[in-house]
Every structure is written in structure tokens, then in C-alpha cells.
Amino acid sequence: STANEMLTNGLNFENYTVQSGTPGEVGTVYHFPDVFTDVDATITIDSLVNGARVGNIDDNSNGLGYKGAFQPYIHSGGVIGYSYVVFSFRFYKKGTTESAPLDIVNASALDIDGNLNLKEFCEVRMGSGSTATYMSSTSDLSVLQMLTGQFKGENILGIERSGIDTSAFSNMFTTTNTAITGFSVAYGTNTLIPTNGARQFSLYMKGFNYPDAATLPLELLSFGAMLKKTTVELNWITLWEKNLSHFEIERSLDGRTFQQAGLVFGVGNSDFKNSYSFKNNISELSAPIIYYRLKLVDQDGSYGYSDIRAIRISNSKNEVMTVMAYPNPVVNEVKITIPDSWQGTEVKYDLFNANGRVVKSIRSAKASQTEMINMSDLGRGFYVLKASNGTEVAQQKIIKN
Structure with missing residues (x-):
């Protein structure tokens, strides 16, 4: 069947041409012919986030990886935190602009590694019905479901692994869906020290049998x-x-x-x-x-x-109308603990920078005792968190390193 053929042989991304735009810029469309029987594909650069840029859209020249895989070189954005490139994939009936739904699509992100100061990540967005499979015993990789049909694999160990190898299950995960005409992928890095260095990524459009497999x-x-x-x-x-x-x-x-x-x-x-x-x-x-x-x-x-x-757990016998932020100073995620009486109610969290401008605003319809706010995309400095349940307000100063 075509589904079995896609699982075994996958999709083949080779011999691209620039269909429109300027190479490396947002909006540029690359055409990949014959990715499957009677199917062509396009890959579009949707966005460049926090200074990230594309060095080479599909590089197989050094012999690393797999010729049929999509292997872009991406430069980090010279920031602390996340910088990445978002690509969108679309499938068409060969030689036409008519969308081609594929029976099954497997996108395997290979060789997600890093070092002490830089961690690679891949986020695949295939929509409702998709699943992510990975090796549950891996200590190299964290694989999480961000939203419905959106999965993120991020290196957490910080160890460089040599080569790009489909048997290196500790550093890869596969996202799968059926009857889709396209999907998108975000590739990039999370850095502790600013760098503009280039990293090679590899998205192999095949399925794999993982040892100790876990499916999100x-x-x-x-x-x-x-x-x-x-x-x-x-x-x-x-x-x-x-x-x-x-x-x-x-x-x-x-x-x-x-x-x-x-x-x-x-x-x-x-x-x-x-x-x-x-x-x-x-x-x-x-x-x-x-x-x-x-x-x-x-x-x-x-x-x-x-x-x-x-x-x-608080040892205080009398509740004080305060919020507690930790760790403080924070690098990536800050945890916010609210008063007990606020739990289960609607709580709004506003984060202000030193100039008094709101840089993040989050509303929780039924707040847990502790909520998390991602600050990895914000610059260093002083911030003020203001939390409100509609009738009461509490605030806390936060230092971002």
C-alpha cells in the first residue's frame, strides 16, 4: 500500500529549485520535485525569529546525514534564549498547484544535540490527530506536546553527538499524521551565551521503530x-x-x-x-x-x-496577599505561587518591564496554585509581575539574567 511505502521509504527531498523569493529570506519558496510518486512539495521560510537565519536550505555536501532528508543549516540569532526558523511544507500533485493529501506523513527530527551553552530543538506542527514517538529512556531529549498536534523535542543534556544517524534514538523523535496536505517545523537553538554559529539539522521523512517507545x-x-x-x-x-x-x-x-x-x-x-x-x-x-x-x-x-x-507549602498560619516568584533571578521559566484563596478562580498575570510596558499578559480561567511563565525570550533586567483575581492585586519584582 502507499501507506506502507511511505513508512518504509518515506518522502525524498532532493534537487530543489528556488520557486520564488530570495534565498534565505522570509517568504522564499523552494520547490522539491518527486518527493513521492506523482507528488511534488514546496518548503517556505515562514519566519526568522530573534535573529536566526538560514545558511543553506538543504545541505548534503559534507556527506553527513541523508541525501533524501531535509537538512538546513541555521545560524543562531546572537541572543540569549531561543532563536529559530519556521518552515512550512506543502504537498501538490506533480506539476500542478492542486493540493495532494498524503495517506501518512512521518517527520523524524534527527541528531538533536548541543553543548553546555547551546541546546538544539525542533518543533513539529502537524495538526489534530498527529502523534509523537520517541525513546522513553532517553536522557538527551525532552519531548513535549505544546498544543494539540504540536510537539517539541529539545536537547537537555548538552552533549555533542557525532554524525547524523537514524540509530541514535536518544536524539530523535518522529511526528506522524494521516491525510494531510502540509505541516510546519520550527528549527533552532536555546543559548546561554550569544552566538551566530551555524548548526546543521536533519528532518528525515520516514518512520522508525523506537526501542522503549513512548507515544505522546x-x-x-x-x-x-x-x-x-x-x-x-x-x-x-x-x-x-x-x-x-x-x-x-x-x-x-x-x-x-x-x-x-x-x-x-x-x-x-x-x-x-x-x-x-x-x-x-x-x-x-x-x-x-x-x-x-x-x-x-x-x-x-x-x-x-x-x-x-x-x-x-507555606508554614505561615496567616495568608498574606502576595505572590511568590521563583527562581528569582530567573533564566528561562519563572514559577508564580498565588494566595490559596485565589486558587480555582480567574487570575490575570501581567509582566511589566522597567519602562512600565506590559511585555507578557496571561489569563488563567481556573488558576492552579503555581503557574509558570516563560521569560526565555525577554532581555536581562528588572521586571514587575502583577497578579489580580479581579478584586485583589499583588505584585512581585523579578530579575531576569
């Missing part, structure tokens, strides 16, 4: 944690469920080592929202912060993890 389910719509006296109440909602078996509630006292704290069975298969809850008594625990995550386990044994939620 797409079901989770929201996940929150609230502290009520000596009990942590976890609430989550699934948007839909496909072959879901159960949820394992995992707890950690250090944010690294997690142990199972409970189990909740899922509906299994549904096309509508389902709500779940779990209560955990923490009266015997003395840790200042307790971390929770969900392990979503499918009926075939594959699984994925939710984002981590943190609960901060």
Missing part, C-alpha cells in the same frame, strides 16, 4: 493543582480519548525523581470532554515544594507525560 497522547486539554489545607487536589480534562487505559499520578519531592501516588482509569474512547480529579494527602510530607505530573498510559502500553505542576 493528544488527549490532555488542561491539568491543574490546588492546595486545600493538607490536601492537594489535581484536576484535569481530556478533549478526546483514543485507546486510553489509565492515568498514573506521579509525585516528586525534588522535581527529578517521581513515584506513583495514585491511579485513575480513563473512559478509553470518546469524542467529547471528560473531567477527572484526584486528591493527595500531604500532611506527612515536609518538603517545601511538591511536584506532580500525569502519566497517560494507552491500552497498548505506550505512554506520555503531562507538564509538571508544583505546589509550594
Whole structure:
């Protein structure tokens, strides 16, 4: 079948020409002929973020990687934090401008590595119905579902791996979807020291059989944690469920080592929202912060993890109308702990720079005790976080390094 052929042989990206625009600039369209039987493709540079630029759109000249893979050279943006390039892929019936839906598309991001000061990442956006598969035992890579149909694999170990190899499962992940006419990919780096150096990336349009395979389910719509006296109440909602078996509630006292704290069975298969809850008594625990995550386990044994939620334990007997930000100073993500009485209510978070301008604004319809704000894209300096539940306001100074 064509689906089996796509899994085995994949799509082939070679012999491109510039269809329109100037090479390396936003809006430039590259034409790739015969990526599959009677199918052509285009790749467009959608955006260049935080100074990132394209050095070579598809480089196989040094013999690294795979000739049929899409292998751009991307220069980091000379900033601290994230810089990246967004590419969009479109499939057409050969020699026409008529869209060609493909039975199955596998996009495998290979060789996502880095060093102490730079970590590579790839974010694949294939839309509703897509899944991400990776090796669950990897310590090199973090693979997360950002939004429905949007998966991000980012290096976390900071070790350079030689070559580009499809057997290096620790540094790769595969995103898959069916009956699509296109998708988009963001490729770039997260840097601690500004650099304009070039990195070669490789997107191989094939599927692979991963050892210790984990597949990120797409079901989770929201996940929150609230502290009520000596009990942590976890609430989550699934948007839909496909072959879901159960949820394992995992707890950690250090944010690294997690142990199972409970189990909740899922509906299994549904096309509508389902709500779940779990209560955990923490009266015997003395840790200042307790971390929770969900392990979503499918009926075939594959699984994925939710984002981590943190609960901060206060020794104060009288609640003070303040918010607490940590770590402070912050490099990437800052955690915001709100007053107990605000939990479960609508809370707005505004982040002001030193000039008094709002640089980030987030609204949580049903706030958890601890929310996270990504500040990796902001410059160094002083900021003020203002949090409000509609009737009460609290603020906290934050230093960004």
C-alpha cells in the first residue's frame, strides 16, 4: 500500500529549485520535485525569529546525514534564549498547484544535540490527530506536546553527538499524521551565551521503530493543582480519548525523581470532554515544594507525560496577599505561587518591564496554585509581575539574567 511505502521509504527531498523569493529570506519558496510518486512539495521560510537565519536550505555536501532528508543549516540569532526558523511544507500533485493529501506523513527530527551553552530543538506542527514517538529512556531529549498536534523535542543534556544517524534514538523523535496536505517545523537553538554559529539539522521523512517507545497522547486539554489545607487536589480534562487505559499520578519531592501516588482509569474512547480529579494527602510530607505530573498510559502500553505542576507549602498560619516568584533571578521559566484563596478562580498575570510596558499578559480561567511563565525570550533586567483575581492585586519584582 502507499501507506506502507511511505513508512518504509518515506518522502525524498532532493534537487530543489528556488520557486520564488530570495534565498534565505522570509517568504522564499523552494520547490522539491518527486518527493513521492506523482507528488511534488514546496518548503517556505515562514519566519526568522530573534535573529536566526538560514545558511543553506538543504545541505548534503559534507556527506553527513541523508541525501533524501531535509537538512538546513541555521545560524543562531546572537541572543540569549531561543532563536529559530519556521518552515512550512506543502504537498501538490506533480506539476500542478492542486493540493495532494498524503495517506501518512512521518517527520523524524534527527541528531538533536548541543553543548553546555547551546541546546538544539525542533518543533513539529502537524495538526489534530498527529502523534509523537520517541525513546522513553532517553536522557538527551525532552519531548513535549505544546498544543494539540504540536510537539517539541529539545536537547537537555548538552552533549555533542557525532554524525547524523537514524540509530541514535536518544536524539530523535518522529511526528506522524494521516491525510494531510502540509505541516510546519520550527528549527533552532536555546543559548546561554550569544552566538551566530551555524548548526546543521536533519528532518528525515520516514518512520522508525523506537526501542522503549513512548507515544505522546493528544488527549490532555488542561491539568491543574490546588492546595486545600493538607490536601492537594489535581484536576484535569481530556478533549478526546483514543485507546486510553489509565492515568498514573506521579509525585516528586525534588522535581527529578517521581513515584506513583495514585491511579485513575480513563473512559478509553470518546469524542467529547471528560473531567477527572484526584486528591493527595500531604500532611506527612515536609518538603517545601511538591511536584506532580500525569502519566497517560494507552491500552497498548505506550505512554506520555503531562507538564509538571508544583505546589509550594507555606508554614505561615496567616495568608498574606502576595505572590511568590521563583527562581528569582530567573533564566528561562519563572514559577508564580498565588494566595490559596485565589486558587480555582480567574487570575490575570501581567509582566511589566522597567519602562512600565506590559511585555507578557496571561489569563488563567481556573488558576492552579503555581503557574509558570516563560521569560526565555525577554532581555536581562528588572521586571514587575502583577497578579489580580479581579478584586485583589499583588505584585512581585523579578530579575531576569
